[in-house]
Amino acid sequence: GAVVSQHPSWVICKSGTSVKIECRSLDFQATTMFWYRQFPKQSLMLMATSNEGSKATYEQGVEKDKFLINHASLTLSTLTVTSAHPEDSSFYICSAGGAISSYNEQFFGPGTRLTVL
């Protein structure tokens, strides 16, 4: 149990275009989903926290108009990188938490590698 999928696993796009990344909890309902960004050989950087049916809470320094997050159902959250630029190239990882255990455990997706040309 506790499987989280992400799609696509990698994407290459031109500068100025928008890219949507999907995060799905496959076998549980995720009341909260998290979006992280990871640069090479570094740890995870939390971008935003989203709760189903409400607006996402963005971390300081993360542009909410650039990184649009939608958590419309208990099994799906999407991250849209709008007007992508080469500096947005990174590994984006989502995680999901829910009533799986009594602890605040998060289960991570496999990540999406975004390359902006």
Next chain:
Amino acid sequence: TQLLEQSPQFLSIQEGENLTVYCNSSSVFSSLQWYRQEPGEGPVLLVTVVTGGEVKKLKRLTFQFGDARKDSSLHITAAQPGDTGLYLCAGESGNTPLVFGKGTRLSVIA
């Protein structure tokens, strides 16, 4: 701001050696989780420790939560090349997002 300091940042050892990774904070956590991440993949949850002083074993991996729930350690016995990866500790406190350490990158050489 809660911080988790992980050490060492990098570790390269020979197959068969033992190693310990440390995760320290000045803050108290309700629980602490250890993850392992391989290149190009998402982190995978290894264990959650909750009680001060708790010790959990997962095959050759031993996890310990400090008595004051401010620190934790991961000990690997007889490391194997398959243990290579980025090890992350993460602390949970109430309803705030998990606080992640910067990770320990382990390389086990055959």
